[in-house]
Amino acid sequence: MNTKWLSSILVAIFSIAAIVFIIIGNFNFAVFAMTIMFAVSNGFRAKSFKEQGYIKEAKWMKYMAIFFSIASIVVFIIILTD
Numbered sequence: 001m002n003t004k005w006l007s008s009i010l011v012a013i014f015s016i017a018a019i020v021f022i023i024i025g026n027f028n029f030a031v032f033a034m035t036i037m038f039a040v041s042n043g044f045r046a047k048s049f050k051e052q053g054y055i056k057e058a059k060w061m062k063y064m065a066i067f068f069s070i071a072s073i074v075v076f077i078i079i080l081t082d
Contacts, residue, residue, distance in 0.1 A: 007044035032075045039068035
């Protein structure tokens with residue numbers, strides 16, 4: 001499967017999950033889904049930028065993906081301890 005398709009499908013799944021959790025009223029899981037969505041999209045964007053030769057932008061997106069990955073772990077821990 002093409003990486004663009006994979007990234008688009010993953011972002012769509014987590015976006016829909018966030019909307020569903022917002023409608024249900026479970027905001028912790030909505031934030032969790034959004035942070036995963038941001039981590040996935042920034043990770044794929046970093047890879048795309050690197051392939052295009054945009055090294056500074058790729059580095060920035062990589063760090064943003066790492067930040068949102070750590071944020072996802074923190075949100076997950078908060079959900080577990082709540």
